[in-house]
Amino acid sequence: MANExxxxxxxxxxxDFKTKGTTxxxxxxxxxxxxxxxxxxTNTIKQYRINDVGDIPETGLxxxxxxxxxxxxxxxxxxxxxxxxxxxxxxxxxxxGEGGATTTxxxxxxxxxxxxxxxxxxxxxxxPTATVQEQEDLASWIKxxxxxxxxxxxxxxANQAADNEGIVxxxxxxxxxxxxxxxxxxxxxxxxTALEYTARICGILAGLSLDRSATYFKLTEVAxxxxxxxxxxxxxxxxxxxxxxxxxxxxKIARACNSLSTFTTDKGEDFRFIxxxxxxxxxxxxxxDTFKKYYVGKVINxxxxxxLFIAAIKVYFSEIKGNVLDANGNNTxxxxxxxxxxxxxxxGEDVEKMSAMQIREYNTGxxxxxxxxxxxxxxxxxxxxxxxx
Numbered sequence: 001m002a003n004e005x006x007x008x009x010x011x012x013x014x015x016d017f018k019t020k021g022t023t024x025x026x027x028x029x030x031x032x033x034x035x036x037x038x039x040x041x042t043n044t045i046k047q048y049r050i051n052d053v054g055d056i057p058e059t060g061l062x063x064x065x066x067x068x069x070x071x072x073x074x075x076x077x078x079x080x081x082x083x084x085x086x087x088x089x090x091x092x093x094x095x096x097g098e099g100g101a102t103t104t105x106x107x108x109x110x111x112x113x114x115x116x117x118x119x120x121x122x123x124x125x126x127x128p129t130a131t132v133q134e135q136e137d138l139a140s141w142i143k144x145x146x147x148x149x150x151x152x153x154x155x156x157x158a159n160q161a162a163d164n165e166g167i168v169x170x171x172x173x174x175x176x177x178x179x180x181x182x183x184x185x186x187x188x189x190x191x192x193t194a195l196e197y198t199a200r201i202c203g204i205l206a207g208l209s210l211d212r213s214a215t216y217f218k219l220t221e222v223a224x225x226x227x228x229x230x231x232x233x234x235x236x237x238x239x240x241x242x243x244x245x246x247x248x249x250x251x252k253i254a255r256a257c258n259s260l261s262t263f264t265t266d267k268g269e270d271f272r273f274i275x276x277x278x279x280x281x282x283x284x285x286x287x288x289d290t291f292k293k294y295y296v297g298k299v300i301n302x303x304x305x306x307x308l309f310i311a312a313i314k315v316y317f318s319e320i321k322g323n324v325l326d327a328n329g330n331n332t333x334x335x336x337x338x339x340x341x342x343x344x345x346x347x348g349e350d351v352e353k354m355s356a357m358q359i360r361e362y363n364t365g366x367x368x369x370x371x372x373x374x375x376x377x378x379x380x381x382x383x384x385x386x387x388x389x
Contacts, residue, residue: 020286021319027282029209030078031123033202036113037065038129039084043092045108048082068128068199074221075203081122083113088131110134114141117153123281125155126202128195135160135195142166152281154258156202156240158195162259163238165271169259170194170201171234172242174226189223201240204253205274210282211323213275213379214256222251237261238272255381270376279324279376287313295368303361306335306368317374329375335360336371343367 020027039062040046050056053073056066061084072080086108094104110130117125127138138155139162145151146166156168175197179190200219208214225242228234234241235254238261243254256274263269270276291309299305310333317331325331337360344351344362351359 018315018319020290021316024210024282024286024320024324026209029076029207031206032121033072033077033080033206034117034122034125035069035072035080035082035199035202036110036125036127036130037061037068037082037084038087039065040086041090043086043090043105043108045112046084048080048084050080050082051078065129068196071197071200072126072203074200075205075207077124077203077206080203081120083116085110085113110137114138118145118149118151123152123154124202124206125153126157126198128197128199130195132159139164139167150284152285154205154277154281156198156205158193158198160259161238161261163261165258165260165267165277167259168201168205168240168257168274169238170198170241171239172197172225172228174224175222175242176224177221178223201253205256205278210275210279213273213381214253215379215381217253217256218249219251219253225251270378273378275378276376280374282324283320283374286316291368301364301366301368306370309368310334310370313370313372322377324376326375326377329373329377331372331374333370333372336369339369339371340364 039060046060048055048057048061050069050073053070056069061069065084069080069082090107092105092107094102096102110127125138125142127134130138135157139157139160142153142155143162143164143166145153146164154166154168156170158170160167160169162169171194173194175192175194176189177192178187180188182188204214204217204219208217219242222242225244228241228243231241231243231254235257238257238259240257241254242251244251257272258274258277260267260272263271290312295309313333317325317333321327321331337356340359340362341351343364344354344359349362354362
């Protein structure tokens with residue numbers, strides 16, 4: 001007989017999944033940005049929680065870093081979690097103790113911030129003041145977190161051909177933004193590097209909902225950007241770039257792609273689109289979060305309860321058809337029968353004498369192993385028309 005917690009708890013799973021489904025588009029437009037900045041004149045790390053420009057402190061941050069935060073906020077992310085590091089000019093202190101022995105303090109580094117970020121929720125990362133080596137380290141860390149720990153972290157980095165769906169390689173340079181006027185009333189401009197403008201791109205991707213792609217997203221503040229010869233080749237190599245078609249419509253994102261450029265049977269060409277990865281990551285987080293909240297340690301692991309969980313996921317899939325999942329796609333999930341079969345064999349069972357249902361119902365201890373398929377839907381980006389007369 002099910003205990004009272006299960007009777008009252010399981011319906012909440014359906015409600016939770018329905019809520020997640022109906023709010024999917026709204027929630028996807030409110031991603032969290034983690035931003036690492038070099039700012040401190042002493043060997044310290046500070047943290048700031050920025051929801052809007054009113055949360056930017058009046059003191060403590062350099063003017064250049066405040067500008068980068070404001071550029072990120074233009075994309076309307078839910079919030080920015082700002083972590084500040086010592087400037088490169090800060091040196092570790094050396095002290096001399098008794099007997100002349102010297103000790104040197106450990107410097108706070110990017111690696112220390114990554115340890116903090118590993119245990120909290122966020123969606124997109126940028127580090128617009130990092131060195132080339134620090135950008136490379138971030139790329140390596142994101143890859144490791146996604147592959148080994150199944151995290152859904154993503155980053156916007158500059159000039160990093162990471163060949164990974166979790167890393168956007170932003171490569172545009174010569175980005176000019178109006179900054180004011182001179183004494184004669186002429187508009188003055190500030191130029192940004194690709195590294196600096198990762199803050200802006202990160203904010204856009206965190207604030208963009210899943211009912212559209214960032215392809216052709218207009219950056220209204222950008223007056224000019226360096227043209228890129230043979231731009232299609234750069235995009236094909238996994239570069240996210242800005243371009244101006246000189247049609248009076250301003251500077252836009254050319255193609256909302258990540259750095260993935262090597263495709264396999266597990267990761268096909270669909271994985272190069274930021275919108276697709278955002279959908280997959282959102283689904284992963286929603287299912288994992290609901291499982292942790294309502295099932296882990298609370299529900300017995302028998303066949304009936306597995307099927308209740310599967311039914312709840314299917315309800316969730318039905319709620320996100322259209323803008324997230326292809327309404328005509330095979331979006332489903334079920335017990336992984338091959339895993340069940342192998343598990344039974346490893347526990348000494350003669351599976352040849354077992355029925356299909358007996359294999360499905362076989363007790364798998366604490367393990368819930370499911371298999372399924374989803375087909376995320378992309379946005380319109382390419383057009384081909386052939387007219388005949």
